[in-house]
Amino acid sequence: MKITKISGQVRNTSAAAEFFESVLGLAVKKVPGAAVVRIGKTLLDLTKNPEAQGDHHFAITIPSNKFAEAKQWLQQRTMLLATVDADEFECSSAWNARSLYFSGPDRSVLELIIRRDLDNATPGPFSSDDLLCISEVGVASADVLGLTKSLDEAASVPPYGAGPVGSFSPVGDPDGLLILVSPGRAWFPTTESLATTSPITVEATGHRPGIFPLGGGSRLQILQPS
Template identity: 25%
Template sequence: MQISKVKLYAHDIHKMKEFYCGTLGFTLLAEAEHFFEMAAGESVIRFECIDSSVEKQYHFAFNIPSNLFQQAKNWVQKRVEILSLEERDEIYFKTLDAYSCYFYDPEDNVVEFIARQRINPKVNTDIFSIDHILNIGEMNLTTHAILSVADCLKDYNITPLKDEEIRIDALTFMGNEEDGVHILIGPSERIWYFSTKKAIVSPIVIEVNQQLQLCIQVNGEFAISQQ
């Protein structure tokens, strides 16, 4: 599975563009008054403006080369504050064999850099740049209907990581380990790791393998369609 493109929403589109394409240096692909699109390695992120009355909150992770984690963390620290937990500003996930660090964007989305040691490739350099982003490695899908959403994904061969049980009170990683790409299904009100932010059922469109669209509408309803 690959996350080809995601459509997220922002209250201040200009501030978000300045952060991602200015401060961090992601390549701007397209823009208008109400949106912009940027390249994230092999993936694309589109931010669209939405009324400030609409609550939203996202978490997503960028895959980075397996041998550049410390370099990437140092690179981020020069541009934005890295989040810490109990005096730690990074974590090793044994289940994923991966190192991660986290930071907020201007609208308090929780952004992660993740270096999967067995899956993400190495590069022949010890200097990190934004061009080393590989793709979107994780994207949250917060919902009040966890079991039914998971069943829908299973119908399209998007199954839980390592065949784990679907959890209604925690995150379930959907997608096989070999691809290093996961959709995270979880409940609202859950606190994001390394963060004080609670997950919110938020409008989102996730495009998988350039053909499957997963959508949470503003009213919280889930829909899935195939192009």
């Protein structure tokens, strides 16, 4: 599943635009009450809602050969999020991936991730051009297991890795994942950035075309490849 566009709400679009532009060096189109960010092959379309609830989580895929360079690049621009033990994280063997986390705008938790199963190495020093796409979108659901099952059956979007674990269920593939969690769950590695059911639309290609409700006004729209 390749995620082509994400539409969501933030409390302050000006601050969000400033972050993506000045910190990550990305192209941002700004209009009153909205900001559209180009992150590699993904468009992130943010609209202003001062009453928006919850905090977003997005993971950005980077070239699999540039983890150390990406960490150095990111540390020059912002602080990494860490636990008491580490500031970089090896995922389970089923994921074959490694991540860095940092605070984004509007209390969001952002992630840079290498996915070793993808053939996406690039030459040269790391730059914002190596932010290849958004490959994870956090979605809060009151029925994580039920939504996992319905996406598998209706959209052919299967559980990923080890599958559902309690209130956490990734679905999709290395190119693109929805991270389904229960409302109120904190986005790792924080304890204060919380997932809340709020409208978000994810457009993607791959799997079975159609519009699939995610609850809370959210939806997954799988398009035919162009």
